[in-house]
Amino acid sequence: MKTNMYINNEKFLAGMTMKDGAAPELNNMALHVCEDPDAVLENRKKLAEDLGFELEDFVCANQTHSASFHKVTFADKGLGAEQVETAIAETDALYTYEPNILLTSFSADCVPVVFYHQKTGLIGAVHSGWQGTVKEITLKLFEHLKQEEGCEPAEFHVQIGAALSQEKFEVDEDVYLKFKALGYADEFIYFNETTGKYHIDNQLTVKKQCELAGIPSGQIAIDRTCTFVSPDGFSYRQDRKSGRHMSFIAKKANE
Known part of the structure; x- marks a missing residue:
């Protein structure tokens, strides 16, 4: 199974599944966009096996391009893992202190973010499409974690996953104005006079939110x-029936 492993140390495990021609539905991980739910479950079970987890350890959200986040507890374990109906509703970011829970995020061009906090052991997963970025979901979540969970920002380690490149993320003026209104995204935008389109680097805008x-x-x-460009990528912009990557992070249980 094709997976970009981002973190695998003594405490944390994180990565992102990629498109794979040898897997059912090209390794689509999303139940909300699939031809055969059983194929998606097969892919999820294979990932769980590769990572040393069970499917019941997954926690999934019903993503709606919101700025909403949810603190996952042990009681949430398994939500959305086998049925889309049980996924945590209208939520685009998850965080938890619990070990052996695999937090997930689904994307096909949108920016996935996974992170951990070295001192407290808190982990999180964020789905930031352009709508989530202009709603500042990542910045709002980190501000919440600082204020409500007492997390020192210098202890966070963040991985921004594969997403649509600036070259391929071309938008009209309405979207450009939403990014410009943030007040800190101008350096991540250029205008193509030939096409009359703006090109935005959503990944670097999200990175800037982390820095802020x-x-x-x-x-x-x-x-x-x-x-969009990589043969290992699912792109909604390229194919409206595209599958989805799963970005994931877990805190390993103490031996």
Whole structure:
């Protein structure tokens, strides 16, 4: 199974599944966009097996391009793992202190973010499409974690996953104005006079939001794989019936 492994140390495990021609439905991980739910469940079970987890350890959200987040407890274990109906409703970010729970995020061009907090052991997963970015879901979540959970920002380590590149993310003026209104995204935007389109780097805008939350730049990594260009990428912009990547993170249980 094709997976970009981002973190695998003594405490944390994180990565992102990629398109795979040898897997059912090209390794689609999303029950909300699939031809055969059993194929998706087969892919999820294979991932769980590869990572040393069970399917029941997954926690999934019903993503709606919101700025809403949910604190996952042990009681949430398994939500959305086998049925889309049980996924946590209208939520685009999850975080938890619990070990052996695999937090997930689904994307096909949108920016996935996974992170951990070294001192407290808190982990999280964010889905930030352009709508989530202009709603500042990542910044709002980190501000919440600082204020409500007492997390020191210098202790966060962030991985931004594969997403649509700036070259391929072309938008009209309405979307451009939403990014410009943020006040800090101008350097991540250019205008193509030939096409009359604006090109936005959503990954670097999300990175900037992490930095604005106080996270050191050196602790923010980015996978610059373009989901549109790469043969390993699912791209909604390229194919409206595209499958989805799953980004994931878990805290390992103490031995």
